[in-house]
Amino acid sequence: MKALVWHGKEDIRCDTVSDPEIEHPRDAVIKVTSCAICGSDLHLFHNYIPAMMPGDIMGHETMGEVVEVGSGVNGKLKKGDRIVVPFTIICGECEQCKRGNFSVCETTNRNKHLAEKVFGHTTAGLFGYTHLTGGYPGGQAEYLRVPYADATHIKVPDGMTDEQALFLSDIFPTGWQGAAQCDIEPDDTVAVWGCGPVGQMAIRSAILLGAKQVVAIDRIPERLAMAEAGGAITINFDKESVVERLNELTDNKGPEKCIDCVGFESHISMAQPDSVLDRAKQMFMLENDRPHALREIIYVCRPGGIVSIPGVYSGFSDMVPMGALMNKGLTIRTGQTHVNRWTEDLKQRIAEGQIDPSFVITHTVPLAQGPEMYRAFRDKQDSCVKVVLKP
Amino acid sequence: MFHFSNLVRSKGDPKIIATGPSSLTAADRLARGLGWFSIALGTLELLAPHRVTRALGMEGREGLVRAYGVRELLTGVMTLSVEKKAGLWSRVAGDGLDMATLLGEVRPSNPRVGTVMAALVMVGGITVLDYLAAQDVARQHDARRGRKRLYFDRSGFPKGVTAARGAAALPRPTSTPAAT
Numbered sequence: 001m002k003a004l005v006w007h008g009k010e011d012i013r014c015d016t017v018s019d020p021e022i023e024h025p026r027d028a029v030i031k032v033t034s035c036a037i038c039g040s041d042l043h044l045f046h047n048y049i050p051a052m053m054p055g056d057i058m059g060h061e062t063m064g065e066v067v068e069v070g071s072g073v074n075g076k077l078k079k080g081d082r083i084v085v086p087f088t089i090i091c092g093e094c095e096q097c098k099r100g101n102f103s104v105c106e107t108t109n110r111n112k113h114l115a116e117k118v119f120g121h122t123t124a125g126l127f128g129y130t131h132l133t134g135g136y137p138g139g140q141a142e143y144l145r146v147p148y149a150d151a152t153h154i155k156v157p158d159g160m161t162d163e164q165a166l167f168l169s170d171i172f173p174t175g176w177q178g179a180a181q182c183d184i185e186p187d188d189t190v191a192v193w194g195c196g197p198v199g200q201m202a203i204r205s206a207i208l209l210g211a212k213q214v215v216a217i218d219r220i221p222e223r224l225a226m227a228e229a230g231g232a233i234t235i236n237f238d239k240e241s242v243v244e245r246l247n248e249l250t251d252n253k254g255p256e257k258c259i260d261c262v263g264f265e266s267h268i269s270m271a272q273p274d275s276v277l278d279r280a281k282q283m284f285m286l287e288n289d290r291p292h293a294l295r296e297i298i299y300v301c302r303p304g305g306i307v308s309i310p311g312v313y314s315g316f317s318d319m320v321p322m323g324a325l326m327n328k329g330l331t332i333r334t335g336q337t338h339v340n341r342w343t344e345d346l347k348q349r350i351a352e353g354q355i356d357p358s359f360v361i362t363h364t365v366p367l368a369q370g371p372e373m374y375r376a377f378r379d380k381q382d383s384c385v386k387v388v389l390k391p
Numbered sequence: 392m393f394h395f396s397n398l399v400r401s402k403g404d405p406k407i408i409a410t411g412p413s414s415l416t417a418a419d420r421l422a423r424g425l426g427w428f429s430i431a432l433g434t435l436e437l438l439a440p441h442r443v444t445r446a447l448g449m450e451g452r453e454g455l456v457r458a459y460g461v462r463e464l465l466t467g468v469m470t471l472s473v474e475k476k477a478g479l480w481s482r483v484a485g486d487g488l489d490m491a492t493l494l495g496e497v498r499p500s501n502p503r504v505g506t507v508m509a510a511l512v513m514v515g516g517i518t519v520l521d522y523l524a525a526q527d528v529a530r531q532h533d534a535r536r537g538r539k540r541l542y543f544d545r546s547g548f549p550k551g552v553t554a555a556r557g558a559a560a561l562p563r564p565t566s567t568p569a570a571t
């Protein structure tokens with residue numbers, strides 16, 4: 001089959017690989033009908049996340065049709081079912097899964113010993129995302145083996161298109177969790193840093209959850225326009241001071257709730273000298289992350305407020321203002337998304353027409369164009385916001 | 392096709408059979424070559440500056456050559472990184488410094504003036520490559536490529552933004568399964 005394969009920094013190729021096979025009774029194999037490129041894939045593209053190996057298949061936003069089921073799937077899935085595959089592989093029966101903390105499932109990471117060394121304790125297995133989280137082949141391919149398939153799936157209701165359902169795999173629940181863990185109240189100003197696909201979903205979620213105002217921060221005009229379409233007030237950080245504007249919009253008190261949808265690859269610019277220093281340190285392996293957005297958030301957030309971090313951080317971040325964080329009494333909530341915690345609720349909202357996540361798709365191309373689309377998405381060319389690949 | 396990395400895959404994992412077109416552009420590959428060249432030259436200048444000064448008849452300036460070696464290593468690392476555009480432009484600036492230094496050694500009293508001239512030609516060639524690579528990389532990764540569209544029509548709310556505001560306001564405390 002064809003698949004998008006990681007060969008090294010900025011080197012993703014559309015290779016011919018052998019088809020995946022059922023290994024374990026709880027596995028299933030799907031024929032992929034749609035898959036997407038995520039901002040998290042860009043971190044791998046840039047080789048910032050440790051423990052990638054040449055030959056790893058990319059992709060963790062995938063859906064398709066079940067073509068083979070193992071003997072242990074116990075009737076939970078059958079051939080022909082249409083499913084979305086959550087990016088977190090879950091067993092459904094461990095202590096964490098039972099609490100709804102699916103992204104830290106204790107069972108599914110097949111390289112637990114590595115994760116324990118690096119994180120202290122293991123987290124869930126993830127598709128197409130480093131050997132620290134199991135090194136499971138990803139779904140930017142014609143076929144995908146789904147481990148623990150009896151639990152790791154989302155059935156697609158009849159009548160829902162691929163485009164409407166696909167983002168239940170990751171970015172929709174990610175944006176939703178980012179907003180939900182802010183405990184939004186009717187008087188709240190919610191500020192969202194980053195208007196990529198995750199930021200767009202977080203903005204819509206904060207609107208649905210009833211924030212008084214939602215403020216969106218980025219520098220890319222087409223993404224800011226999309227944020228405005230979703231009901232946000234926008235700040236272009238190339239043109240205006242984020243801190244001043246946010247204070248202006250909140251009677252000088254700062255937003256109660258801040259969501260970091262940027263992550264550790266904050267934009268590098270001379271206007272933000274800390275980002276240049278971070279980049280230099282990254283180059284010589286003195287620091288892993290560029291946490292400019294996070295520093296700004298801690299600085300501008302209202303005392304007693306909540307900082308929600310769906311954006312990915314990879315390792316060590318320097319000069320995070322712990323003094324401000326502590327003295328202002330901020331609450332931090334973060335994590336890879338507990339996808340299945342939100343599934344039924346969000347599926348319902350799509351079915352009812354409350355939201356249609358397909359608005360974010362700007363490019364739909366065959367799988368073979370994947371390598372060049374990684375570039376276009378990274379370089380923000382052709383007004384690219386979200387790429388869907390059709391194998 | 393043998394791929395070392397296939398060894399770490401489990402039995403049912405797909406393994407590479409044949410490799411296809413890459414996301415790396417020709418300019419990216421040229422940048423990579425220049426980056427490694429920078430690293431190699433920098434290492435030589437840093438560790439064996441005497442060989443360089445002797446060849447060019449500029450004995451006594453080993454300190455300068457070492458400093459240039461450090462510069463080559465820094466620009467090399469930058470050129471090999473995602474920030475290759477900055478790396479290549481700093482290489483072009485470095486090439487200018489190299490040429491100025493070499494021109495200073497073109498004097499009748501220098502017995503190795505021939506080697507200096509040859510080095511000048513070589514640096515000139517590399518400068519052209521650096522310059523072209525920098526321009527190509529900038530062009531290929533320019534955010535202005537492609538159509539410009541704004542998305543003011545993509546609300547994502549089939550019933551409109553006004554209807555969406557607060558449509559999902561949860562009764563507090565949240566009804567999600569207990570977070571820890």
Ligand SMILES: NC(=O)c1ccc[n+]([C@@H]2O[C@H](COP(=O)([O-])OP(=O)(O)OC[C@H]3O[C@@H](n4cnc5c(N)ncnc54)[C@H](O)[C@@H]3O)[C@@H](O)[C@H]2O)c1
Nearest residue numbers: 039040174194196197198218263266267310311312336337
């Ligand atoms: N927690 C999870 O489970 C989860 C799931 C999916 C994605 N993510 C992470 O979310 C982040 C965003 O993903 P995405 O797909 O939207 O990626 P993206 O790269 O398309 O979006 C990032 C956006 O942030 C903007 N940005 C950069 N620096 C900024 C700054 N200083 N201030 C404001 N905006 C800035 C960029 O212009 C870009 O539009 C990534 O780190 C990704 O890995 C996390």
Ligand SMILES: [Zn+2]
Nearest residue numbers: 038039040170
């Ligand atoms: Zn993702």
Ligand SMILES: [Zn+2]
Nearest residue numbers: 091094097105
């Ligand atoms: Zn589990």
